[in-house]
Amino acid sequence: MTDTDRFLALIAKRKLGNFTLKDIAALNALQKEYGLKAEDFKDLHQIFNVKYLQEGIPDRGSVEESWERFSSKIKNNSQPNLAPKSYYAKSYKVKKLVFALLTAAALLVVVFNVFRSDNFSSTKKLNIVSTEHGSKSKVQMPDGSLIWLNSGSTITYDDHYGIKNRNVSLVGEAYFDIKHDPGHPFIIQTKSMRLKVLGTAFNVRAYKESMSSEATLIRGSLEVSFPSRPSEMIILKPKEKISIVHRVPEKQSTEPLRSGKTREAASIISLSKIGELTPLDDIEEISWVENKLIFREKNFRELSIDLERWYNIKIDIKDTIMLEKKFTGTFKNETFIEAINALKETYQFDYNYNKNNNTVTIISNK
Template sequence: MNTRRIWELMARKLANEATAEELQELSALFRDNPDTELPAGLVDELWQKTTAAASEESAIAAHDRHINRMQAMGIPIGQTLTETPTPLTAIRSRRPYLWAAAISTGVLLCMAAWWWTSSKKNNNAIASEVTTRNGSRTSIQLADGTRVWLNAGSKLSYSKDFGKNDRSVTLSGEAFFDVAKQADHPFVIHTETMDIRVLGTSFNVRSYPEDKTTEASLITGSIEAIVKHNATRIILKPSEKIVVMNPLPAIARSAKTQTAKEETTVTLSHVSYYAAQTTAITETSWMENKLVFKDESFTELAQQMERFFGVRVQFDNPQLQQLRFTGIFEQETVQQALSALQLTAAFRYEIQHDTIIIH
């Protein structure tokens, strides 16, 4: 959908029909879809060359018509055709522009064909997509019998051929998988920082783009996690989890000095429990409609509250972001949850529609 909208806006831009709002929308789409910026830039550049060639051709034709009219009226123009073959020179000067225009037009058509083919391939590759908004959760059963529970603010996508020879999905957000066993066709989950390969098991994957880490927690069976940036392969056992640092945004990367110590990229640990029972696993508590947090900063907790309650949280005082909390929310409203937090930390809040401002 974004790709189609980008090319619609590019067409309006090249035709000088795009409004200021549409140009701003196009810039935002390029930021969110960097892979499309290069081909769009090439089309823009080639279009400008074609337009310039057409303008030059029109100017030369107008000049020739003016000279012919002057000669017909007997007006001296300083040189005759026998002295200097001016029209012949003009014809030679036009050919490079006409040639460039033809090449540019051909390339534009090739680019359009490339985009059309690419978009058709993408449509075929990703035929199904399941999404959840903040404050909502859902569960689905895939064609191979695998059951997936999708947490708030998440997206799961897979191809139309899923369940035949292909058992791979792409996850952005958090999901719990109960994978159907098929020894000949491994089940693969793709996230931004790692891939997870399984045969038949149950586990939780958390991969929100705005979080600092991506993690996979194994409940039963066995899974293999492949970290993308260094191809590290780790086999997990039940009750183990792998945590991988997400790549920093471009601005944050440029702000870091070369001498700064790099954080540990991959860590292996055990799942945590929020109660004495072995089934009270923190990593899967969201499936029981519980928000469990342990020694987390107010910033991290605010992100979880946004997904859990379907609200937005803003901080008026940056120092409050460093407050740390431990607790469990289950049946509380967002107002009750904030009032409970106020018992252990000094802060105020106000609610404006679906936005909570922390003072």
């Protein structure tokens, strides 16, 4: 990771409120190395407020436009000193470093605001909070609600949040602890579910590339509806989980939902109980909030995807026999190598680790 990437990540963590003592020391070291002062960055939030007119990731041109807005703003104030100690005053190095930060913010940012518009006179502001693989974030919303984002996840909400609505969109996995507000129900939209609450705690898992989605209620009540079946709605009770499996086989059970399964055109919906006799922080569905990866009878095909997100690593399984092998365990402070070696204790397999591309290849031990 370059100094630019490290600096950006630390600033982002500070904005998200999960800044540790170790992070403070690292940021102080970078500031000392480059001769920076905290007051130099009073306008640095501009880097996270990237404004542009088209949807999607901004191109280089829109980033350059953002740079011009940023540089114009700071010209009217004091020039932030972003160059190393030996290079002061206005310089190409200053612009280069800030531009690099701005580019990284636009493309890899943990928090940034997106402005979309059909014309120059009417814009709608969206706030996007996201995490990369291998990282997690805790976000306090404007109404005081708390959201924990698991790795590779994104939430989006508009500037009316907390005023006219409390609507968010989720891709990935998040744990919600929602502040009670009878006048503004909290609504979450995922690719296959719409969830509505007033005040409660629950977990939602809805990764874009996954063939399944689920919502797990911890306390309170949760109303769940489905875009593909708008006339149907389910009320979850505490410690209940609803799961949706997409791309169902041709033959399906037509049992009532409360019995476990029901059929629809493109998915199977099932309802189950979770962790009735289990301590809260040992419930598999929400253990990640306590920085634990708990898995019970999970096949290696699914577990490898969780491990990729958890450790920010690529797993290539060449031994197809391993795909359906099931594992049970808990990881918390283990490194990836420690974790993969622990898995080998259940089923014997070999692996090769390529540090150059951060890939682990699972091979047969025969």
